Amino acid sequence: MPLTPDQREAVQKALKDTGIKVEYLILGPDERTPVRTDTAGYLDWCLDKSEDRVSAQIALEEIGNVRISTVFIAATIINGNEWMAKRPFETMVFEEGRNLGMTRKYATFEEAEVGHAEVIAEVLALSISKRPGR
Secondary structure (H helix, E strand, O other), X not given: OOOOHHHHHHHHHHHHHHOOOEEEEEEOOOOOOEEEEOHHHHXXXXXXXXXXXXXXXXXXXXXXXXXXXXXXXXXXXXOOEOOOOOOOEEEEEEEXXXXXXXXXXXXXXXXXXXXXXXHHHHHHHHHHHOOOOX
């Protein structure tokens, strides 16, 4: 459920009073393209669905007990500092819920799709090389 106009105004006023300029990077209507928005727009995006909207699942692959997850992570841009917004897509590899430390970051949805496929290939290659007799 989106913010009401009164809620939106209150959020904007509270931030303006701090003197800190805050913008956010969220996924646009096509669910592929990162777009800038203000705090009210970010809150609307987060509240848009009942699921976790701080991130959005792009791809998920399970190979045995290994899970390869690629997500978009909403980025906060404070006073123009965009370091978090440069690569908002991320692939991580988990085994039984444990992060294996295999992480890749990407600037675009398309890079994330390609990177996800590359990580799958790496995981498959590792699992084949670890088979007995190899």
